[in-house]
Amino acid sequence: MNNNKYVTISTEDLIVNTILNFDIFIKSKDQTILFRKKDHPFTAETLSKLVEHKIQSLLISEDEVVEFEKYYHNVRQNTITSLTKKGFSPPVFDQPENVKKYYNSHFNYYPIEKATLIPDSTVSFSVYKKTLIDVELYFGPENQNGKSNIVPADIQETSFPIVISNTDISLYRKYLQDTTKEYFKQNYVSPELQCSVIRENSKLIIKEVLEDPRNGENIEKSRDLVETLANTILDNKDNFCNLLKITSHDYYTYMHSLNVCTLSIGIGEIILKLERPVLNEMGLGALLHDIGKCTIDPRIINKPGRLTPEEFKSMQNHVLAAKGILSAKNGSIPQRSLFPILQHHERISGNGYPYKKKGDQIHLFGRVAAIVDFYDALTTDRPYKKAYSPFETLQLLTNAQEDFDQSLVKAFIIMLGKQAKAQEQKAMTIQQL
Numbered sequence: 465m466n467n468n469k470y471v472t473i474s475t476e477d478l479i480v481n482t483i484l485n486f487d488i489f490i491k492s493k494d495q496t497i498l499f500r501k502k503d504h505p506f507t508a509e510t511l512s513k514l515v516e517h518k519i520q521s522l523l524i525s526e527d528e529v530v531e532f533e534k535y536y537h538n539v540r541q542n543t544i545t546s547l548t549k550k551g552f553s554p555p556v557f558d559q560p561e562n563v564k565k566y567y568n569s570h571f572n573y574y575p576i577e578k579a580t581l582i583p584d585s586t587v588s589f590s591v592y593k594k595t596l597i598d599v600e601l602y603f604g605p606e607n608q609n610g611k612s613n614i615v616p617a618d619i620q621e622t623s624f625p626i627v628i629s630n631t632d633i634s635l636y637r638k639y640l641q642d643t644t645k646e647y648f649k650q651n652y653v654s655p656e657l658q659c660s661v662i663r664e665n666s667k668l669i670i671k672e673v674l675e676d677p678r679n680g681e682n683i684e685k686s687r688d689l690v691e692t693l694a695n696t697i698l699d700n701k702d703n704f705c706n707l708l709k710i711t712s713h714d715y716y717t718y719m720h721s722l723n724v725c726t727l728s729i730g731i732g733e734i735i736l737k738l739e740r741p742v743l744n745e746m747g748l749g750a751l752l753h754d755i756g757k758c759t760i761d762p763r764i765i766n767k768p769g770r771l772t773p774e775e776f777k778s779m780q781n782h783v784l785a786a787k788g789i790l791s792a793k794n795g796s797i798p799q800r801s802l803f804p805i806l807q808h809h810e811r812i813s814g815n816g817y818p819y820k821k822k823g824d825q826i827h828l829f830g831r832v833a834a835i836v837d838f839y840d841a842l843t844t845d846r847p848y849k850k851a852y853s854p855f856e857t858l859q860l861l862t863n864a865q866e867d868f869d870q871s872l873v874k875a876f877i878i879m880l881g882k883q884a885k886a887q888e889q890k891a892m893t894i895q896q897l
């Protein structure tokens with residue numbers, strides 16, 4: 465009897481024309497069978513065979529995880545070297561002190577949008593420029609030179625992302641409620657800017673909810689937020705685009721949750737034309753779809769590099785963890801809101817997780833969540849990896865015929881195309897004025 469234990473790796477971890485220093489296995493009819501022996505090259509032919517049979521994950525013996533790690537590290541090093549030659553700045557995360565710095569800047573600082581800061585207004589919090597692994601004081605009370613508390617007149621023209629310390633979040637919230645709101649009352653404000661403020665307020669709410677998801681009050685806040693977002697899109701369909709991120713320089717679960725919620729409401733409202741109460745239920749599920757991530761080590765969620773097989777496995781637990789968190793809520797979450805949460809990693813082919821549901825076994829809300837979750841995750845920059853463009857991501861969704869509901873994918877592409885065109889036309893009209 466074979467007592468070997470296996471861990472899962474992705475076919476994407478293997479690079480064509482490299483020698484694998486470990487055996488690879490595949491699962492076939494509940495049996496684990498040897499697919500390629502170690503010390504043999506991983507050829508394009510082998511890869512196409514796997515693709516042909518729709519095999520995306522492979523198994524390696526637990527005893528050979530170290531060998532796999534070595535292989536992965538070497539392959540990655542070579543890729544970095546060849547990218548450096550092409551002028552791509554190499555990641556700095558091979559040095560532990562840089563990883564530490566990155567975690568410090570990621571966990572202790574909060575990204576804000578420049579659009580909500582009014583030039584020449586006074587702030588009571590410090591604003592920092594965010595670099596890849598560090599932060600640098602930009603302006604604010606901590607700066608002792610001259611007009612330290614004044615928002616620079618040229619802030620909107622700068623290109624770097626800005627952050628504030630987590631300890632100043634309540635001061636920023638107050639600024640949004642007082643200074644920004646007051647300015648917006650007295651001046652003409654474009655829908656884009658209005659949406660920036662809605663987005664900033666939404667981010668603050670979602671961050672709070674995800675930090676304390678067991679708190680009943682936070683679930684109520686989530687319902688109100690979905691209502692606000694749906695109203696904003698219903699008022700003016702252009703707002704749908706304005707509510708989506710402008711640029712995202714790094715991954716934050718609360719930003720991802722906001723984008724997944726906005727995209728789901730867009731599909732629900734514009735494509736599926738759902739009745740309002742149903743739309744709200746879908747939106748709530750989309751907003752909370754990654755609620756289980758609060759149980760996962762944040763250093764894994766935000767790891768600046770590819771996850772090890774063990775880390776990947778622990779990450780996958782977030783779906784079932786969500787079930788645990790929400791079952792304690794005793795019906796305060798509508799039944800249908802559970803579908804985006806429990807099914808956003810399921811795939812039509814049955815190759816998803818955690819239940820390996822297939823086709824129609826996946827609820828419509830689960831199929832929508834799978835598409836928008838994939839779309840937003842891939843179009844977000846990571847500190848070690850550039851994001852895919854929307855076009856490339858939509859192409860990947862279209863190519864994954866077996867995994868995603870293609871009628872929804874098609875409608876999603878048309879919807880994004882129409883919105884982009886409307887934005888373009890609006891920009892041209894403004895230019896002509």
Ligand SMILES: [Fe+2]
Nearest residue numbers: 753754808809
């Ligand atoms: Fe997820």
